[in-house]
Amino acid sequence: MSADAPHGFSTASIHAGYEPDSLYGSINTPIYASTTFAQNGLNELRGGYEYTRCGNPTIAALEKTVAALEQAEFGRAFASGMAATDTLLRCLLRPGAHLIFGHDAYGGTFRLIDSVFSEWGVEYSVVDTTDAAEVAESLRENTALVWLETPSNPGLAITDIAAVAEAIKDSGAKLVVDNTFASPYLQNPLALGADVVVHSTTKYLGGHSDVVGGVVVTNDPAIDEALLFLQGGAGAIPSVFDAYLTARGIKTLAVRMDRHCDNAEAIARHLDTSEKVATVYYPGLSSHPGHEVAARQMRRFGAMISVRFHDEEAARKFCLSTKLICLAESLGGVESLLEHPATMTHQSVTGSTLEVPRDLVRISVGIEDVEDLLADVDQALAQL
Numbered sequence: 001m002s003a004d005a006p007h008g009f010s011t012a013s014i015h016a017g018y019e020p021d022s023l024y025g026s027i028n029t030p031i032y033a034s035t036t037f038a039q040n041g042l043n044e045l046r047g048g049y050e051y052t053r054c055g056n057p058t059i060a061a062l063e064k065t066v067a068a069l070e071q072a073e074f075g076r077a078f079a080s081g082m083a084a085t086d087t088l089l090r091c092l093l094r095p096g097a098h099l100i101f102g103h104d105a106y107g108g109t110f111r112l113i114d115s116v117f118s119e120w121g122v123e124y125s126v127v128d129t130t131d132a133a134e135v136a137e138s139l140r141e142n143t144a145l146v147w148l149e150t151p152s153n154p155g156l157a158i159t160d161i162a163a164v165a166e167a168i169k170d171s172g173a174k175l176v177v178d179n180t181f182a183s184p185y186l187q188n189p190l191a192l193g194a195d196v197v198v199h200s201t202t203k204y205l206g207g208h209s210d211v212v213g214g215v216v217v218t219n220d221p222a223i224d225e226a227l228l229f230l231q232g233g234a235g236a237i238p239s240v241f242d243a244y245l246t247a248r249g250i251k252t253l254a255v256r257m258d259r260h261c262d263n264a265e266a267i268a269r270h271l272d273t274s275e276k277v278a279t280v281y282y283p284g285l286s287s288h289p290g291h292e293v294a295a296r297q298m299r300r301f302g303a304m305i306s307v308r309f310h311d312e313e314a315a316r317k318f319c320l321s322t323k324l325i326c327l328a329e330s331l332g333g334v335e336s337l338l339e340h341p342a343t344m345t346h347q348s349v350t351g352s353t354l355e356v357p358r359d360l361v362r363i364s365v366g367i368e369d370v371e372d373l374l375a376d377v378d379q380a381l382a383q384l
Helices: 009-015 057-069 081-092 107-117 132-137 161-168 221-234 240-250 253-272 291-297 312-321 370-381
Strands: 039-041 074-078 098-102 123-127 143-149 174-178 196-200 214-218 277-281 304-309 337-339 360-364
Touching: 009 057, 009 253, 057 074, 057 214, 057 240, 074 081, 074 221, 081 107, 081 174, 081 196, 081 214, 081 221, 098 107, 107 123, 132 161, 143 161, 161 174, 214 221, 253 277, 253 304, 253 370, 304 312, 312 337, 312 360, 312 370
Parallel strands: 098 123, 098 143, 143 174, 174 196
Antiparallel strands: 074 214, 196 214, 277 304, 304 360, 337 360
């Protein structure tokens, strides 16, 4: 995208990161399916690339696009969201370091920290990050980072990013935000004071349930240099085809997210009226404790809904009764999915302070016709 081009979100999602090449003028980013690149001389790189593990034009285009959408200077892509998380944690943590994260964080993040980094001598505290004062009170001299999810997975808790950034600003700890649930279209944590943003690009950025990936963006050159070293040194990079698919998905992110949000808002309001539902967690409902914060820091309220039924049996039966909404893990695709976190995506937190209520169902609302989704919800509720 040229310097004098407009910089609206949809424009950037289509044009940022790549301009038609001078050789053939390809509108789409070419898939550079080459492990190695010819050099003009001994260590004289032709165009800046030598070996795909250390850099590839297709992957670089994706990195630049996501960085532009998150208002970041740097972006690094990885083979999965967990690979991105692991690499970032290795950049920011050392044995004896301490980190803080939320009481309803993603199970995979908790498992990595509790099972792997704890063995490395890293300490952690689990706190209610929606209370910035509690985060500040949990800081220690060795606190290296504070990890936020907002909205959180699967509790849909909303953390005031700016308030937490202010609360820890003199501590030396880095503020990391997992922005997967919101996507760059709905929320830009760096603009609110975060140091680093992480995405599972598998979800809304890719958007079609056909690619696995992750990305880390930052404005901190030292963090980016560390990420770049481990990206090539450890090698958890995406394939060039996966990078291409993700970049293609991003081109429609804005229009998809608006439809996702339209549908989710309608379904959340509908579920909230059902006597068969105990509680609906959706930031767009005025009854949600984080509604005002979400309205302030997000463009819209997202497409994830969590529902608590009156007991586990009802939750399980609802999961098994939908016909259009598919029972499957993951989220963020064009199709609607639902799952039972306690027995599926969040089994690793069973018995911990992060344990998910067994009567909770998580719904990823897709972009189908909302009337069809509502009809499916109603027929599933009728089975309870």
